[in-house]
Amino acid sequence: MERENHYETVSEAINELQQKGFTIDFNLKENSLDQHPEKFATEFEIVEVYRYEGNSDPGDEAVVYALESKSGEKGLLVTGYGISVDSKTTEILKKLPIRSDNPIKP
Numbered sequence: 001m002e003r004e005n006h007y008e009t010v011s012e013a014i015n016e017l018q019q020k021g022f023t024i025d026f027n028l029k030e031n032s033l034d035q036h037p038e039k040f041a042t043e044f045e046i047v048e049v050y051r052y053e054g055n056s057d058p059g060d061e062a063v064v065y066a067l068e069s070k071s072g073e074k075g076l077l078v079t080g081y082g083i084s085v086d087s088k089t090t091e092i093l094k095k096l097p098i099r100s101d102n103p104i105k106p
Helices: 010-019 037-043 087-095
Strands: 044-052 062-069 074-080
Touching (some): 010 044, 010 062, 037 087, 074 087
Antiparallel strands (some): 044 062, 062 074
């Protein structure tokens, strides 16, 4: 099964997902996965994910994660991958379940 949406750019994905209610920015310090890894591992799941490859600059490689908690908090996390990956965030993301009704094919 294919995803319903594919956004052309990272900014388009962020804007559209924010309109769907994913308004918390998990890249900010107070909402950061690094600040509360135990909370994220037990309370959040990955709802959608979109991966972008830079055509000419490996620094443009990014992944947009839409996350939702059991209590309904919704937000976005944008990470690098490849040479720009943050290993601490990656370890936390590996612990998050993927919502079964939305297959993810990055």
